[in-house]
Amino acid sequence: MNSVAEIEQEIKSVEKELNKVGSEIAKWKNRQRELQEKKTLLRKTIDKIKSESLAKVDWAGTTYEWSEDVNRVLRHTFKLNSFRPKQLSAINSTIAGQHALVVMPTGAGKSLCYQLPALIKPGITIVISPLISLMEDQVRLLTIRNIPAKLITSTTSRDETTTVLNLLKDKNTPIKLLYVTPERLAKSKMFMANLQKCYADGRLQRIAIDEVHCCSQWGHDFRPDYKFLGILSGMFPNVPILGLTATATAHVLNDVQKILNIQGCLVIKSTFNRPNLFYKILEKPTSQEECVTILEKLLKFRYKGESGIIYTNSIKECQDLAEELRKRGLKVGCYHAQMEACSRSKVHSKWHDKYYQAIVATVAFGMGIDKPDVRFIIHHTISKSMENYYQESGRAGRDGKRAECVTLFRMQDIFKVSPMVFSSAGNLDKLYGMIKYCLNGKYCRRQLIAEHFEEDWGLADCNKMCDVCTNPCSVLKEISLENHCQAISCVFDKAESTDTKLTAQKLLSAWFLTGPVNLRHKCVEPKFSRNLGEDVIAFLLINGYIVEDFHFTPYSTISYLKKGPNMESVTDVDFSLKMTVRKYSNFDLDRPAPRDLESKESSNDEVRQERPEKSKKVSPIAEPKAKKSKRLVIDSDED
Numbered sequence: 001m002n003s004v005a006e007i008e009q010e011i012k013s014v015e016k017e018l019n020k021v022g023s024e025i026a027k028w029k030n031r032q033r034e035l036q037e038k039k040t041l042l043r044k045t046i047d048k049i050k051s052e053s054l055a056k057v058d059w060a061g062t063t064y065e066w067s068e069d070v071n072r073v074l075r076h077t078f079k080l081n082s083f084r085p086k087q088l089s090a091i092n093s094t095i096a097g098q099h100a101l102v103v104m105p106t107g108a109g110k111s112l113c114y115q116l117p118a119l120i121k122p123g124i125t126i127v128i129s130p131l132i133s134l135m136e137d138q139v140r141l142l143t144i145r146n147i148p149a150k151l152i153t154s155t156t157s158r159d160e161t162t163t164v165l166n167l168l169k170d171k172n173t174p175i176k177l178l179y180v181t182p183e184r185l186a187k188s189k190m191f192m193a194n195l196q197k198c199y200a201d202g203r204l205q206r207i208a209i210d211e212v213h214c215c216s217q218w219g220h221d222f223r224p225d226y227k228f229l230g231i232l233s234g235m236f237p238n239v240p241i242l243g244l245t246a247t248a249t250a251h252v253l254n255d256v257q258k259i260l261n262i263q264g265c266l267v268i269k270s271t272f273n274r275p276n277l278f279y280k281i282l283e284k285p286t287s288q289e290e291c292v293t294i295l296e297k298l299l300k301f302r303y304k305g306e307s308g309i310i311y312t313n314s315i316k317e318c319q320d321l322a323e324e325l326r327k328r329g330l331k332v333g334c335y336h337a338q339m340e341a342c343s344r345s346k347v348h349s350k351w352h353d354k355y356y357q358a359i360v361a362t363v364a365f366g367m368g369i370d371k372p373d374v375r376f377i378i379h380h381t382i383s384k385s386m387e388n389y390y391q392e393s394g395r396a397g398r399d400g401k402r403a404e405c406v407t408l409f410r411m412q413d414i415f416k417v418s419p420m421v422f423s424s425a426g427n428l429d430k431l432y433g434m435i436k437y438c439l440n441g442k443y444c445r446r447q448l449i450a451e452h453f454e455e456d457w458g459l460a461d462c463n464k465m466c467d468v469c470t471n472p473c474s475v476l477k478e479i480s481l482e483n484h485c486q487a488i489s490c491v492f493d494k495a496e497s498t499d500t501k502l503t504a505q506k507l508l509s510a511w512f513l514t515g516p517v518n519l520r521h522k523c524v525e526p527k528f529s530r531n532l533g534e535d536v537i538a539f540l541l542i543n544g545y546i547v548e549d550f551h552f553t554p555y556s557t558i559s560y561l562k563k564g565p566n567m568e569s570v571t572d573v574d575f576s577l578k579m580t581v582r583k584y585s586n587f588d589l590d591r592p593a594p595r596d597l598e599s600k601e602s603s604n605d606e607v608r609q610e611r612p613e614k615s616k617k618v619s620p621i622a623e624p625k626a627k628k629s630k631r632l633v634i635d636s637d638e639d
C-alpha cells in the first residue's frame with residue numbers, strides 16, 4: 001500500500017495531466033468553434049451567391065412559356081390592365097418553381113402574386129394566412145371572379161371542414177386556392193394527412209405564406225405556430241414556397257429563410273417608399289384636454305369627412321380618448337384586443353362604411369385592414385418601433401392618393417411605452433429608433449425610414465411630403481449640451497447621494513431648478529423652454545447619456561432614469577455634444593388638408609424655442625394666426 005505522501009504525489013501528477021488535457025480540450029473547443037463559425041459563414045456565402053444569382057435572372061420577362069396565359073388571366077379574370085412593380089417577377093419565379101420571399105409595402109398587391117399563378121397550372125395552392133377576416137374577404141372576392149377557392153378556420157362548420165378536407169384528396173377537385181391558418185396546419189393531423197395525399201398525387205402546386213414575418217421572433221407579429229411551417233420544404237420537396245410580407249429588415253428576412261428552410265432563395269423586394277404619404281410630427285401637449293382639442297380640430301376641419309385611425313398605446317387610453325372625442329360630437333369607434341371578436345368586427349364595418357370617421361385603436365387593429373381610402377393615421381402615442389410605425393402609418397393612402405401620417409410626440413410618452421417593451425432583448429433600442437425619428441428636425445423623414453429598411457430613396461423622392469422637407473434647412477438651430485450634461489450629471493449625483501429615484505419629470509424639474517431643493521444643481525441653468533428640455537432628455541436617453549432603470553410595483557412598471565455609460569465623458573476637456581432643435585412646418589389644424597399630391601403645405605418655418613413656453617388652452621400646436629398659410633384572431637382549432 002502506498003503512503004499518503006506517495007498518493008498525494010500521484011494526485012499532483014494526475015492534476016498536472018488533467019490541466020494539460022484541459023488546455024488541450026480548450027484549444028480544440030476553440031478550434032471547433034472557429035470551424036463552426038467558418039462553416040456557418042461559408043453556408044451564408046453560398047446562400048448569398050445563390051440568392052444573388054437568382055436575383056440576376058430576368059423574372060419580369062414576358063417570354064416565358066406561360067407568359068401569354070399570365071397576361072390573359074390578369075386581364076380577363078382579375079380585370080387588371082398591368083402589373084404593379086415586382087408582381088410579375090414574383091409570379092414568374094413561383095411558376096418556375098423557385099422558393100421566393102416577396103417583400104412589398106402594405107397595399108402594394110401581394111395577393112395577386114399567388115392568386116394569379118394558382119390559375120396557370122393544374123393543382124392546388126395552399127395559402128397560409130394568420131388573418132381570418134382577410135381570408136374570408138379574399139375567398140369572397142375570388143368566388144365573385146369565379147375562381148374556385150375555399151377556406152378552413154376555427155369558425156368553419158364541421159361539415160364544411162370535412163367537405164374541404166376531402167377535396168384535398170379528390171383528384172378531380174376544382175379548387176385552386178385553399179386558405180388555412182397556421183394553427184390549422186400545426187394542429188390538425190387530418191389536414192396534414194390529406195395534404196400529404198394531395199402532394200403524393202402531384203396536385204400540391206404551391207404553398208403561399210402570407211405575413212411570413214410572423215415566423216420570426218424578430219418580426220413584430222411573431223406567431224409561434226408559424227415555426228411549424230419549417231417542416232414544409234422538407235415534407236414537400238419541389239413544391240415552391242412563396243412567402244409574402246411587408247416587413248423588410250435583413251435580419252427578419254434571413255431568419256424567415258432559416259426557419260422555413262429555404263436559405264438562399266430568391267428575395268423580391270420592391271421599394272418601401274410610399275410617395276403619397278405625408279409624414280409629420282406634432283408636439284403633444286401636456287394636458288389630455290389640449291390633446292383632445294388637437295384631435296377634434298384635425299377630425300372636424302383638416303380631415304373633415306375623411307376616414308382615419310387614431311392609435312393609442314393602452315386599452316384604457318383608447319376607451320378614454322374615444323369617449324372624449326364622442327363628447328365633442330365626433331363619430332369614432334373604439335377597437336382593442338379585449339373586445340369580443342364580433343364587437344370588433346362591428347366597429348370595423350361601421351368604419352369601413354364611413355359611419356365612424358375614425359377608429360381609436362390599440363395596435364390590435366392591425367393586419368388585414370383593407371380600406372383603400374384611409375386619409376389619415378394619427379399616432380396619439382408613439383409606436384414601439386420604426387417597423388411598427390411603418391406598418392401602422394402604412395394603412396393610410398392605399399388608393400395611392402395623398403394621405404397624412406401625424407404623430408403626436410412628447411418625452412413623457414417614451415416612459416409610457418418603454419415599460420411595455422423593455423423585457424424583450426432589443427426592444428428598447430427599437431423604441432429609441434422611433435424616438436430618434438420623432439426628435440429629428442434635420443433629415444427628411446423618408447430618409448430615416450429608408451435607412452431603417454436599408455434602402456436609399458434619395459431626397460428627391462420625398463417631393464416635400466414630410467414636415468422636414470417642407471422647410472429649408474437654413475433655419476435649423478443647434479444647441480450645445482456640454483454644460484447641460486454637467487448639470488444633469490450633477491442632479492444624478494445628488495439623487496444618488498440622497499437615495500432618490502428620478503423619474504424623467506423629476507430630473508427635468510431639478511435640472512430647471514424647480515424641483516426639490518436637495519436635488520438642485522449649481523451649474524448653468526437652462527435658458528430655453530421646458531418643452532425643449534424634454535427633448536434634450538429624450539436625446540440624451542437615446543444617445544446613452546441617460547439610461548432607464550425599471551422598477552416593479554404590484555400594479556405597474558416604472559421607468560426611473562440614471563446615468564448612462566456616455567455620461568462619464570462629460571467632464572473631459574474636449575467633450576462636445578450638439579443637438580439639432582426640431583422645427584415645425586406650417587400645419588393648419590382647422591383647414592382641409594391638401595387633396596392631391598401636387599398641392600403642398602406652404603413652407604413656414606418655426607423653431608421650437610421661439611415658440612411661447614406655455615401655449616393657450618386651445619390648440620397649443622396650432623400655428624399662430626398671423627402666420628396662417630383585419631380582425632386578427634388566433635385560430636385555435638384542433639382535430
Ligand SMILES: Nc1ncnc2c1ncn2[C@@H]1O[C@H](COP(=O)(O)OP(=O)(O)OP(=O)(O)O)[C@@H](O)[C@H]1O
Binds near residue numbers: 109246
Ligand atoms: N396590378 C394591379 N393593378 C391595380 N390594382 C391592383 C394590382 N394589384 C393589386 N391591386 C389592388 O391593390 C389592392 C391591394 O392589394 P393587396 O390586398 O393584395 O395588397 P397587399 O400587398 O396584400 O396589402 P397588405 O399587406 O395590406 O395585405 C387591392 O385592391 C388589389 O385589387
